[in-house]
Amino acid sequence: MPADESTAFELEMPAKAKYVGLARLLAGSIARRMRFTEESIDDLKIAISEMCTNAIVHTGNGQEGLAPILVRFLVGEGFLTIEVKDHGPGFDPSCVLDRESTDLLSQGFGIPLIKSLVDEFVCDSEPQAGTVVSITKFLAGENGKT
């Protein structure tokens, strides 16, 4: 994420599918206040939806008594960074970061979609240590930039 002064908001939510819409709503509201274009707001809503969905699936897909997911919004000068942290079993991130998006029908659409919709994508995960996925979208070039 950019090393800039930023304001942070955090949402701690149960690792359940029904709360993904809430995270999406919050992302959309923050992005709209930052004057992202509607297209970029849609991009961010899809990206956070994908990140939260992955976190929920990795954390146990809605089982009771599991650790919550932490969604962190960093609002900076000209950028919005969103981090989603889960306490799932973790994995080797190279298996998603290095993946070519040439066979989406068999490999899934989520990660390639995120990568194509945001400016920066970082996945930090280790086996048994949970996963943090971070995306950043910049306001540069946005029509609504003030």
Place this chain on the structure above:
Amino acid sequence: MDNDEREGAGLDVVLESVGNFSLIGLSGEVDVYSAPKLRETIKDLVDDGKYNIVVDLEKVAFLDSTGLGVLVGGLKRLKHHDGELGIICAQEKILRIFRITGLTKVFPIYRSRDELLANVEEA
């Protein structure tokens, strides 16, 4: 015209018959929470011998990869029966997701119900 309605999970599903097609009209959001309703709807139609299905996304406000996955799964299921799964959508924000993922080459996409009907009449 058959008409059945299901509600809940931020996604409303309305079933209709249009020509040889079973039309699934969606309104709301298709994500990890609501997508199982769409999956079940498609599965029920296939189990009922309906192998030509069109999903109308014109009233869908949001669709992510979970929704795409359900549509692709439905298409694969229908292909086993020599069937077809088409999409009705003219919303750029939804079509863009299909383009990014290459799915515009996989699904027949109609811009409107009228375009679907015109194709049904031509067939």
